[in-house]
Amino acid sequence: MSEKPRLIYFNGRGRMESVRWLLAAARVEFEEIFLDTREQYVKLIKDGSLMFQQVPLVEIDGMKMVQTRAILSYIAGKYNLYGKDLKERAFIDMYVEGITDLMHMILMFPFSPPEAKEKNLALITERATHRYFPVFEKALKQHGQDFLVGNQVSWADIQLMEVILAVEEKTPAVLSAFPQLQAFKTRMSNMPAIKKFLQPGSPRKPPPDDHYVSTVLKVLAEE
């Protein structure tokens, strides 16, 4: 009898949001514990729950998993979102890694100093428009299929959907030159599990605000 996975993180997107997306897409219900105080975090470390003293932490199948990529990789493998062979995995991995590089810029954005924010925002838009989105536009155009790899939904599609919406929050017209990605976004939005995740009341977290930033800094004592 397996219990629900349990996510331990701040009450916000950060590095855990991709995990929420993937579990939601796989229709896996999960519990969440939110870190609001430094005391909670210190206790987790003292208990030996955090292998490298860092969150995200996901308790799943008897393991206390850390390291976002390891967690996502396990979930993708377990719920059939990781292609059918080594080569499909290779393409999924390449796409996911590229998307992660872009997501990382968005993730770090709220923590950048005010004077750097304009520059960072421009860089996010530039990278999305010139480095990353063209790759996925081309991939979809070339094979004409609904999904990036192997004609079935995979981790790469979920991750791409997440990053498209995240960039659009900053640059609403970012998909204007990418018709394939627009169609992809519509298709993905209509998948029942994702449609549900995009509705209010789901575990999806809102964009980070000042309260989120100050909570993270306080809990990690990185003033």
Add this chain to the structure above:
Amino acid sequence: MSEKPKLHYFNGRGRMESIRWLLAAAGVELAELLSVLTVKVYGALLFQQVPMVEIDGMKMVQTRAILSYIAGKYNLYEKDLKERAWIDMYVEGVRDLMDLIRVHHKLSPQEQQKNLALIGEKAATRYFPVYEKILKDHKDDFLVGNQLTWADVQLIEAILTVEEKVPTILSEFPLLQAFKARVSSIATIKKFLQPGSQRKLPTDEKAVAFTNRIFNRR
């Protein structure tokens, strides 16, 4: 008939070194293009970045994707999903530590002093204790599944690389010392550690200046 994997990168460690380690550990011969990037190669880079490895008809980019494929192909990556999970966690931890070292040569002399202290501190308090404990708890020769995996290769690379900067780093870790000796004497790894192998020297200032010129950095 499969051809040798072909590595495209600078003549230096950087992000490609872990890939060289893993292929060497697997006993795979490789070809390297260690030169100024040609436009032709540049056009073949999915996200305009190296490392790039031509392997099995693919032009693979993104270090982790490449390492994952090599590990899977050459039996250095358990089949069981849970054992893979442990390998992934251990690898990611080591990678975080290696990232501190990878950027070291780019820092100013002042920053390097601080970074050196940080590397020593993180290795000794955050990372190496974890692997010491794993080896202590199960008493096996390797980190996962009682056989050589990607996690072991990544760990020995990290140990040797940290030791170059902090020679006494293993003084409090007897099991890691034994691990280092054991894994170094595995035939393929022993060969890689000898002069004339594809292993690259620590990054130095000449390499930094060269890379900066390529990427038009100041």
